[in-house]
Structures are given as structure tokens and as C-alpha cells.
Amino acid sequence: MSNETLKILEMVQNGKITPEQGAELIAAMDGSQNADDAKTQRKPKRKMLRIRVNSVDPAKPDKANINLNIPLALAKKAVGLLSLIPRDAKSDLHEQGIDLDGIDIRALIEMFENGDVPADLVNLDSGDDTKGAKVHIYVD
DSSP: OOHHHHHHHHHHHTTSSOHHHHHHHHHHHHHHHHHHHHHHOOOOOOOEEEEEEEEEOTTOTTOOOEEEEEEHHHHHHHGGGGGGSOHHHHHHHHHTTOOGGGOOHHHHHHHHHHTOSOSEEEEEEEEOSSSEEEEEEEEO
16 A cells, blocks of 8 residues: 555545545555556557468359468567578569568568567458458457
């Protein structure tokens, strides 16, 4: 219990203020402390990359829906696997304008974790309820 709260309780006990006034003072004091705490609190770290793809097509009743959860910590550890991509594959990608070596994936993952990137990365609806697809990629 803080010194301020104790002082308020003493004032109530000595009859200087009513119990209701004391409760109001304590509530006001708690509200200002909570507001200060909220300012100093960091954003919660995001921990998961989620990919959701749902498709509807009456001609293909055996459709595949995707529900993929990738822990960002695991993705960060797997960054080293990019070095296993053969040079000729990297060269082919580079010819198509994709430079894997130029992407700092570890920094990108840290941006996801720290909330520097909007939580919703992709939110796409295509078609309608009878035929189409929904794609939702987000971090939380």
C-alpha cells in the first residue's frame, strides 16, 4: 500500500474526510497511476505468423483450406536455411527481380514481433459465398 493511500485512510479515520471522499481520492490516484503505467508499458510482442486460406468451389468439393501457424521464433531460427538454396535457383530468382540476399528476413521478423508492421498483412476476399477464396495473413 502506498504512502498516499495510507494518508487518505488516516484522514478518513480522523474524520477529516468522509469514507466516500476517501474512496474517490484512492480511485483517482489509482487511475492516474494506471495511466502512467500504460504510457510506460511496451506493446506486447507478437509471437505468431498466421496464414489462413479458405476457398469455396462447388466444382471442387475436395478443396484444400490452409490454416498455417508459424512461430516467429522458429522463423527467426530458420533464416539460416536460406543459405541452402542452390546458387542457380538464386540466380533464376534474381533474373525475375527477386533478390533473396537483399532481404533482411531477421530484421523483418523483428519488425513483426515488435508491432512495427500492421497486424493484418493481407486480408483479401475474392469471389462470393458460392465460389471464391479468402486469404488472411496476420501476426499476433
